[in-house]
Amino acid sequence: MKTLVWVEHDNAEMKDATLAAVTAASKLGEVHLIVAGSGCRAVAEQAAKVAGVGKVHLADDAAYEHVLAENVAPLIADQMGHHDAFVAPATTTGKNIAPRVAALLDVMQISDILSVEGEKTFTRPIYAGNAIATVESSDAKLVITVRGTAFDKAATEGGSGTIEEISGPADAGLSSFVSAEIAESDRPELTSAKVIVSGGRALKDGETFEQIITPLADKLGAGIGASRAAVDAGYVPNDYQVGQTGKIVAPEVYIAIGISGAIQHLAGMKDSKTIIAINKDEDAPIFQVADIGLVADLFKAVPELTEKL
């Protein structure tokens, strides 16, 4: 089977989310990549070095700069004439474009796969991860999105892919990019952080959240997350949110502070390798999934922990 994997990037650098999709695709067959953007040749060069990669299809055109689905989906659909599966990471970009590609090909997409069980058989979470379905496709072509935490990342070195320039349909003229507000931070991104320190509603307000959570995260070089309750209460912006309706994370260590452990939060972090919980309520559901728990007042315990580490 020949697969075409979507390379996630910002026109300058390839994003890590690509690497799990490469691993998933490699279980199906040959791995080819597609880089669509503007002034993004450096991304294609990076992508060509990923272990196990064959061809890198580079579509460098102003029409693809902001990866508008209206322009990029027809480009990908064209390339599917000579590929059998389109594989994208289940990022907001992947989720935006893959179903549009699937519909152009008259294919039912398989979303957010957790494993490859056979040539056309996959597992995927349903009901917010409360159940795992095994599904088999009867379509001639496959369109798949991949849950990044479920697959190892392919190595970024060792590959010797060849770059081939391609072109596709021009700007569809249906949509235009206006602006982006992307938070600039030196902190690791939640979905790729090795350690995450997360805070809940118990943190009281935005200022206290910052005072308690940030020093500990700094000490551990950790990403900062939050429960939906903390986001709803306005302590932190929405892109901090870990859970069914936010980001799905699986770091080496997840430290939940003042988080009770609602189903919706657990759905986003229960695949973390080690879960540490600090909460003053010893009956909080978070302790049912935590490997290490400390029943304590977080306002005393967390600063003490930060100091002693």
Next chain:
Amino acid sequence: MKILVPVKRVIDYNVKPRVKADGSGVDLANVKMSMNPFDEIAVEEAIRIKEAGKAEEIIAVSIGPAKAQETLRTALAMGVDRAILVETDDEVEPLAVAKILKAIAEEETAGIVMLGKQAIDDDSNQTGQMLAALMGRPQGTFANTVEVDGDSVTVKREVDGGLETVKLTLPAIVTTDLRLNEPRYASLPNIMKAKKKPLDTKSPSDYGVDTAPRLKTTNVSEPPVRQAGEKVEDVDALVAKIKALGIA
């Protein structure tokens, strides 16, 4: 302008789904069902656009069993003008749903199709994007803010790392994310009034759509269960544990 709002009847979001012992699916017998929460947000947003004088009529559509009428009545009670039930007892996949919606959107000449970004049962997150592709129209997915202005709609989208704003030429498809709005509750008088609002019943074949599934679910199982670990006595013990993990 007309706004078409597709709504889905799903397990209530407060109910913990139970997997059937024979692996055939999730047990929905005697379980509370409600409107998909993301669709509720779509209904609310459509009503707000109408209240702002930028739309004349809102039509809700549901594709599902006879009981999906209840979901449509909820939408009507919130402020939708009329409803269409495309009745079927089969499970209809997003691709076939998108094909039926395309037929209805064209028949109704909808300016905006506003729908939830995903249903909380199958978690596919596909229907809106597929509909946009089939209609050859632009899509504003995961909307945080929606601003209708003349013949275009500006959508601020929730994306990894922040927000992105795009401008779409109408007709367009918009899918809603959680922060877009807080849906209203239907008042009792409005619930009574909703009973008299028009609700048409159709079938998938009326739109010439084949709903045969492309995916076969061969098994549904419980996710692996995590075991609780140990509780430590104090911060010093926690420090020792964290050091042993090699992260500090």
